[in-house]
Amino acid sequence: MAAKPGIPKGTRDFSPVEMAKRNYIFNTIRDVYHLYGFQQIETPSMEMLSTLMGKYGDEGDKLLFKIQNSGDYFSGLTDEELLSRDAAKLASKFCEKGLRYDLTVPFARYVVMHRDEISFPFKRYQIQPVWRADRPQKGRYREFYQCDADVVGSDSLLNEVELMQIVDEVFTRFGIRVCIKINNRKILTGIAEIINEADKIVDITVAIDKLDKIGLENVNKELAEKGISAEAIDKLQPIILLQGSNSEKLETLKQVLASSETGLKGVEECEFILKKFASLRKTEMPDLFDDKTNQIELDLTLARGLNYYTGAIFEVKALDVQIGSITGGGRYDNLTGVFGMPGVSGVGISFGADRIFDVLNQLELYPKEAVNGTELLFVNFGEDEADYSLSVLTKVRAAGIRAEMYPDSAKMKKQMTYANAKNIPFVAIVGENEMKENKVLLKNMLSGEQTLLGSDELIAAIRP
């Protein structure tokens, strides 16, 4: 007897119900991407290790899944090399391919390889799995999907506005109330400039982020401990205490950053994006205090991907569920420089499908139609009844109704259990009487109501 089979840790099977929900998420995002003129591409699951290595830091290199070369992967290896047992070094001899770690590096590689076919600005989206040999834990998987959209080859801030519209639209369609947080790398750079502490910007944002929890005094203490001078901490006070509406925050920042050209540029960009976005929503300057629609918050503690982003930074938090960021993105320069094609700037967002899945589950927001499979099951009472049912079934399907007949003339109870397990809302029962009258007995599985109907009436009853 064979051993009970399992799957690699950190990976998942998706059942029919889970797939229907996931497809609802992907299709909603895809529809909105299409509405905004984004086009889908796909890249291979495997990339050359030379493409992937060195792009995610030392830690990232370790988390790459590497694929063993086919055939004699020992060729060219000396005894000494083998006996060194240097796993990291020899991996590059045993393997030349790896599974993609994200969608960004393969996209950069795609842009470089296909530069002559692409008409810039290139608005592409990509929904594919990525793999990371991370230690699996709750909510962290070794195989998971990313849903990225990027515009490359255009510096216009209208692209940032459009991505905010997309985020707004997607979460409105999901029915998830969110706060879209926005920041700008140039503002952070400006802050570091005015206090002459260019390398301390992460320490500063981490400390500011704790204001609500530990209070101003302790934030200042932490900044001092990080080696920031008393004078600099003094200058930081209006920024630590930055409060009010987005407009008020922007006004404060204009004053504080008056001497930093970069800082002011960041404020200006933020203001442009927020104002355009608001005017297209036909509302005032969007705000954190807006409770009719999704909230927008200028948040200086937002410092994701700081080494990567060069302008706007986005992050989205669900308002009604405690969970980490469910979408993020920003503006970056030089996407493709590492592959020898300089000067390609871009801006992108990435929806976190797994977390959105959890939020929709928790709030029970899946629309019934999206998750429904078969709409109608014909019970099977034997050959004659089956023949009759099959001819009605053909008509029903031709009307676009998802329908099936139980393939065996099993016990009624078994067939009804099947209908319940598959959550089928209607069951058609055909016995001798129904055949004689050229009708079908339609049972509504929710109400229990039973009605005798002709085939056209049957179709109308299911698709009113």
Next chain:
Amino acid sequence: MAAKPGIPKGTRDFSPVEMAKRNYIFNTIRDVYHLYGFQQIETPSMEMLSTLMGKYGDEGDKLLFKIQNSGDYFSGLTDEELLSRDAAKLASKFCEKGLRYDLTVPFARYVVMHRDEISFPFKRYQIQPVWRADRPQKGRYREFYQCDADVVGSDSLLNEVELMQIVDEVFTRFGIRVCIKINNRKILTGIAEIINEADKIVDITVAIDKLDKIGLENVNKELAEKGISAEAIDKLQPIILLQGSNSEKLETLKQVLASSETGLKGVEECEFILKKFASLRKTEMPDLFDDKTNQIELDLTLARGLNYYTGAIFEVKALDVQIGSITGGGRYDNLTGVFGMPGVSGVGISFGADRIFDVLNQLELYPKEAVNGTELLFVNFGEDEADYSLSVLTKVRAAGIRAEMYPDSAKMKKQMTYANAKNIPFVAIVGENEMKENKVLLKNMLSGEQTLLGSDELIAAIRP
């Protein structure tokens, strides 16, 4: 300067146009699967090698892509083992996971692992990539998609009928004329029985298949060379020369196989499937000579997956393009026995997406709507015009039209080139005059016609 990047041999990038075409294929197949009550599942790309090894023969084991263990994959290996450089043997020490080779073995593993959640008969479909370290060649890739549907846990032949209906429906939707070939493993077993040559059935089907090319005399010669007795060859004559309509073929087979219980059972199954299928089509017995609809041919040379299939065998050939089989399938026993769960029979089909892609390309059958992306581009003449355009754009998108504005106020020629490259059928031009009149100049890119329209008229013009 970095080296020019490439992708692993046998893998592909898919451009926006290719993706749109592929999505059309997958969506068409998916829609029909849903119409027949099939539910989607997904399994991880990686499976344990213990799940995969030994399921595809020695050759298959060699073609598995194996994933190197994370961390110190040398642990537990002696110097002697290492220096043996036995690539095949040591692969199992270095690797415990591999990429899936097909969708069938992971599906069997899924059924066993989730047996308690599944309500049988289980009608599942799965559309996912698989990986094989085959030597790449024209039309053969190392990563490609399979689109499988299977019903497991039901012996009813109505499942076979339904799968034939699905094949018929899918290719009708594609507009590809096909011949659906059908055979039955039990007929082949019956033929072997009556001539007492159980192990020669492959030789026999291969020889019969050559009848048109080499003639009866040479077929008989080949059979003799394969060691089949003169008496057996004599008995085989009606089978080699089997001709006429499917009904005629079935009649001949009934006579020839009169002494073989298994053979007659196979004939009976074939007859049942063909008759039911015909009655649901509201036609006579479907036939090879049917030129109004897809053709159906009982073809004894069909012997695909002979070690695997136990009943019906299907294969689909395109009628108007020279290409191998574009879909195949059949009935199998004991899907899950190898994982310790005996007695699960099933029947399935698999659409060959890559070949269907080629056929649709060659016959130019892609519907325009399916491949279209953005429907309307707003040209960008500067900030005021952009602001005006963006407000119209919001309305247009709210009407469900896929639309975008060129993000930079670049030269007109550049923007029109972009529209052409993306195959956008309509361009909206907004200058000072249009703004004054509160209108938009809509250009039909195909006809060149230009019309001045209000925003509602604009929407109506694009979506009449």
